[in-house]
Amino acid sequence: MTASPNPRELLRRMFDAAVASAQPALCVPPHLPTPAQLGGGRLIVIGAGKASAAMAQAVEEHWPGPLTGLVVTRYGYGAPCQRIEIVEAAHPVPDAAGLAAAQRMLAFVKGLTPQDLVLCLISGGGSALLPLPGPGLTLQHKQDVNRALLKSGATISEMNCVRRHLSGIKGGRLAAACHPARVLTLLISDVPGDNPIDIASGPTVADPSTCADALAVIRRYGIEVPPQVRALLDSGAGESVKPGDPRLVGNAVRMIAAPQLALEAAAAVARQAGVTPYILGDALEGEAREVGKVLAGMALQVARHGQPVPAPCVLLSGGETTVTLRGQGRGGRNVECLLSSAITLGGQAGVYGIACDTDGVDGAEDIAGALIDPSTLARAWAKGIAPKDALDHNDGHGFFQALGDSVITGPTRTNVNDFRALLIEAAPAQP
Structure with missing residues (x-):
C-alpha cells in the first residue's frame, strides 16, 4: 500500500x-420531476425507510414549488423538514407509532386526481415502519410474526414475501390507494438483487408472489404463527396487488442508490x-x-x-x-x-x-x-x-x-x- x-x-x-455514495442529498435531486411535469396538479410526498427523512429533506431543498407530505423513518433517523411531516417509529420490530403512520398515510392519499403526482420515497427498513395489519390481524400479530421471521434464518426476500401478504399497505396497496394520481417511486436498495418488490416489501409496486408462497416460507422454516395469520393466508384474503392491475398503470419506479x-x-x-x-x-x-x-x-x-x-x-x-x-x-x-x-x-x-x-x-x-x-x-x-x-x-x-x-x-x-x-x-x- x-x-x-x-x-x-x-x-x-x-x-x-x-x-457517502448513497446519501440522499447526492442521489435524490437528479431524479426529481420538474414543475412542468405536474401539469397543474399537486406534488404529494410520502415515504418510509431509514433514509426516507433525509430523502424528504433533499426534496424540500430542491423543489421550487408547493408540496405537502408525510414520511416515516426509524427513531433517531429524522431530518429537519418544513413542508413534509416526519414521523419516527420502531425498527426492526414495529410499534404503534408505525401503525398510526401507516393509517395516516393511506388517508393522506385519498381523493387525489389524475393531475396530481405522488412522489414516494422508499428505502430499507420501510417494511417494519409501515406495519398496517391485513384483514383480521392486529399489530401484536405483526410483531410476533416479525420476531419469528428475524430469528428463523429466512432470507430477506422470503421474509418480505410473508410481510406483504399480512399487510394492508405493502405489496402495491399504497400505490393502489393513490389512484388515479400518478406515482413516482424513488428507491434506495438494501436488498440482494435490487428487486423493487423486496425493498420495504414493495408498497408501490405490483407483487407476483401469492399467499401460497408466504405459507411455503412459514412451513420451510417451521415458523409458529397465530391462527389468525394462517387463516388469512389460507383464505387468500391477503393477496397483494398483482402485475397488470389498472390502478398501477402509468406509475414509474427509479432505483437511485444500490449496493x-x-x-x-x-x-x-x-x-x-x-x-x-x-x-x-x-x-x-x-x-x-x-x-x-x-x-x-x-x-x-x-x-x-x-x-x-x-x-x-x-x-x-x-x-x-x-x-x-x-x-x-x-x-x-x-x-x-x-x-x-x-x-x-x-x-x-x-x-x-x-x-x-x-x-x-x-x-x-x-x-x-x-x-x-x-x-x-x-x-x-x-x-x-x-x-x-x-x-x-x-x-x-x-x-x-x-x-x-x-x-x-x-x-x-x-x-x-x-x-x-x-x-x-x-x-x-x-x-
Whole structure:
C-alpha cells in the first residue's frame, strides 16, 4: 500500500465512502420531476425507510414549488423538514407509532386526481415502519410474526414475501390507494438483487408472489404463527396487488442508490491507496458464519499463494446474510460474519477486515459493525474471551465491544445493505 500505512484506517475510509455514495442529498435531486411535469396538479410526498427523512429533506431543498407530505423513518433517523411531516417509529420490530403512520398515510392519499403526482420515497427498513395489519390481524400479530421471521434464518426476500401478504399497505396497496394520481417511486436498495418488490416489501409496486408462497416460507422454516395469520393466508384474503392491475398503470419506479454503487465507491478509495479492489458480488447471501468462512478462505489463498489475485488487494462484497439465532448473545449479521472470518483466518499475518451495515445498525444494536486484524484472536484470549464460544452464542457485538473494535457511526440516514471488506497486505520482502 502506498497512501495509508494503517490498514484499519483504510478499511474505515472505504466503508465511509460506501455510505457517502448513497446519501440522499447526492442521489435524490437528479431524479426529481420538474414543475412542468405536474401539469397543474399537486406534488404529494410520502415515504418510509431509514433514509426516507433525509430523502424528504433533499426534496424540500430542491423543489421550487408547493408540496405537502408525510414520511416515516426509524427513531433517531429524522431530518429537519418544513413542508413534509416526519414521523419516527420502531425498527426492526414495529410499534404503534408505525401503525398510526401507516393509517395516516393511506388517508393522506385519498381523493387525489389524475393531475396530481405522488412522489414516494422508499428505502430499507420501510417494511417494519409501515406495519398496517391485513384483514383480521392486529399489530401484536405483526410483531410476533416479525420476531419469528428475524430469528428463523429466512432470507430477506422470503421474509418480505410473508410481510406483504399480512399487510394492508405493502405489496402495491399504497400505490393502489393513490389512484388515479400518478406515482413516482424513488428507491434506495438494501436488498440482494435490487428487486423493487423486496425493498420495504414493495408498497408501490405490483407483487407476483401469492399467499401460497408466504405459507411455503412459514412451513420451510417451521415458523409458529397465530391462527389468525394462517387463516388469512389460507383464505387468500391477503393477496397483494398483482402485475397488470389498472390502478398501477402509468406509475414509474427509479432505483437511485444500490449496493453495487457503494462497492464501487469503496473500490475507488482502495485504488487511490495503491490497493487493487476486487468486487466479489453485491448480493452475497447465506448464513452469516458460513459466508464469513468462505470470505476468509479466499483471503487466506491470496495471502499464502497469491491466488486468484496477488496482494496488496481488498476483497469487497455486499448483500444481506442471515443469522439463525441459537444463543442468547446480542447478534448482528455483520459481526457474526466477521467473527467467523477472524476464527477461520486464525491470526493470519497481513489480513484485516471490516463488516458493517450501511444504515449504522447491525441487528438490533446501534452499532454498525466491527473491524478485525491479525491480533484479534490473541487479544480476545488475553481477556479470557473464547472466540468460538462468542460465535456459538451469537454474541458478535459483545465480542467486538470487549476488544474496542466496534464501528459506531450513529444514524447514517441511508441504507444500501451490508458492506464487507478483507484487506490483504503484500508479504514483506525476504532478506
